[in-house]
Amino acid sequence: GQQLNQSPQSMFIQEGEDVSMNCTSSSIFNTWLWYKQDPGEGPVLLIALYKAGELTSNGRLTAQFGITRKDSFLNISASIPSDVGIYFCAGQRETSGSRLTFGEGTQLTVNP
Amino acid sequence: DSGVTQTPKHLITATGQRVTLRCSPRSGDLSVYWYQQSLDQGLQFLIQYYNGEERAKGNILERFSAQQFPDLHSELNLSSLELGDSALYFCASSVAAHFVVGSQETQYFGPGTRLLVL
Numbered sequence: 001g002q003q004l005n006q007s008p009q010s011m012f013i014q015e016g017e018d019v020s021m022n023c024t025s026s027s028i029f030n031t032w033l034w035y036k037q038d039p040g041e042g043p044v045l046l047i048a049l050y051k052a053g054e055l056t057s058n059g060r061l062t063a064q065f066g067i068t069r070k071d072s073f074l075n076i077s078a079s080i081p082s083d084v085g086i087y088f089c090a091g092q093r094e095t096s097g098s099r100l101t102f103g104e105g106t107q108l109t110v111n112p
Numbered sequence: 113d114s115g116v117t118q119t120p121k122h123l124i125t126a127t128g129q130r131v132t133l134r135c136s137p138r139s140g141d142l143s144v145y146w147y148q149q150s151l152d153q154g155l156q157f158l159i160q161y162y163n164g165e166e167r168a169k170g171n172i173l174e175r176f177s178a179q180q181f182p183d184l185h186s187e188l189n190l191s192s193l194e195l196g197d198s199a200l201y202f203c204a205s206s207v208a209a210h211f212v213v214g215s216q217e218t219q220y221f222g223p224g225t226r227l228l229v230l
């Protein structure tokens with residue numbers, strides 16, 4: 001099925017560094033969501049974006065809804081070891097009802 | 113804790129068998145979604161129910177079926193299981209039936225059921 005193009009696939013960083021990941025699509029999305037998944041657990045919602053251009057923060061996390069409505073990015077500042085996990089972007093399109101289309105995920109490793 | 117519960121946590125079965133996965137949505141949510149997460153396909157939408165009625169279908173095999181009961185819990189039935197059906201199955205819930213532009217709609221995921229078909 002269709003997926004969003006998420007990059008990078010994986011990142012290895014040192015504790016304290018900033019991280020940036022993004023998702024792009026050839027289609028317009030009306031909602032962008034960012035989730036984090038720990039091993040063996042379900043995706044946990046981090047940030048939800050509803051308007052083009054919207055910039056939203058949740059603690060050290062900041063995400064933006066691209067102006068073209070075809071992309072979104074997530075930044076994590078001053079990373080800590082518990083930031084380790086897989087980060088997924090997900091989008092909702094008006095033409096696809098409420099189903100979510102997911103990116104392939106970014107595996108983040110933080111070295112203490 | 114998202115408020116979405118799923119049972120069982122783990123399931124090991126043999127090819128050809130049939131299993132049932134159960135999901136209870138967050139209190140107040142009427143929509144239930146099922147997703148499959150496998151290594152090669154990522155997270156894929158399977159099916160959505162809203163207040164007991166099927167609302168949308170995604171990449172769901174004919175061997176799979178689902179239903180939502182009057183108390184809003186949902187069950188995903190997987191039959192004639194194959195090795196390739198081994199995956200994580202997630203349930204998510206939301207308030208609304210469908211996406212509305214401008215709505216602050218989100219989906220909350222349960223902890224998942226890990227299915228292993230041997």
